[in-house]
Amino acid sequence: MELKKVFSKLQFFALAVILSFTTLLVKAQDKAADLKIDVDVDKGGDAPADWMNNPMIWVAGAVVLIILVALIARGGDRK
Secondary structure, X not given: OHHXXXXXXXXXXXXXXXXXXXXXXHHXXXXXXXXXXXXXXXXXXOOHHHHHHOHHHHHHHHHHHHHHHHHHHHHHHOO
């Protein structure tokens, strides 16, 4: 019974150490150097891929996908 308590405390300690190191790693990432680089990826104009940015295309695609899944799932019940 006492051995289980020791293992439980060791597991708790190991978890605390791992979480502490994880916190240190995350904090180290937070203090990255600010290089102040400004990259403009907007090429302007009417590029052929602009239709992909239209939210209505995504909504219509989702509706079509839902309808297809519903039809495929329902198709097996017919006799």
